[in-house]
Amino acid sequence: xxxxxxxxxxxxxxxxxxxxxxxxxxxxxxxxxxxxxxxxxxxxxxxxxxxxxxxxxxxxxxxxxxxxxxxxxxxxxxxxxxxxxx
Numbered sequence: 001x002x003x004x005x006x007x008x009x010x011x012x013x014x015x016x017x018x019x020x021x022x023x024x025x026x027x028x029x030x031x032x033x034x035x036x037x038x039x040x041x042x043x044x045x046x047x048x049x050x051x052x053x054x055x056x057x058x059x060x061x062x063x064x065x066x067x068x069x070x071x072x073x074x075x076x077x078x079x080x081x082x083x084x085x086x
Contacts, residue, residue, distance in 0.1 A: 005058050009066055010035030017070030021078060034070050042069025 014031030017038060018024070026034075042065040046053055053065045 006036060006039075007032055009058065009063055010039065013038055013063060013066035013070045016067050017074050020067075020071050021074040023074055023078060034073060035066055038068075038070025038073045039066035040069065041073050042066055045069065045072070 010032040011028060012035065014033070014035030017034060018026060018031065039062075043053055045068065046065050053059075053062050
């Protein structure tokens with residue numbers, strides 16, 4: 001059951017992060033991967049400030065942490081890619 005929650009939260013966090021960073025539509029699998037990696041990044045950053053988010057339960061702070069990490073992850077990727085030309 002935990003894996004299903006990770007997939008759902010990852011998809012939601014990745015999709016919201018894509019909307020915030022405006023990277024465009026990248027597909028559900030990419031959103032899930034970005035959201036899951038973003039959850040780890042966000043959890044690490046939040047832990048640096050002394051907070052502990054329980055990652056085993058579905059919660060609003062956990063979702064916000066995943067979104068924060070996903071936005072940071074996408075912003076770093078976007079910065080390294082540089083401007084895209086059509």
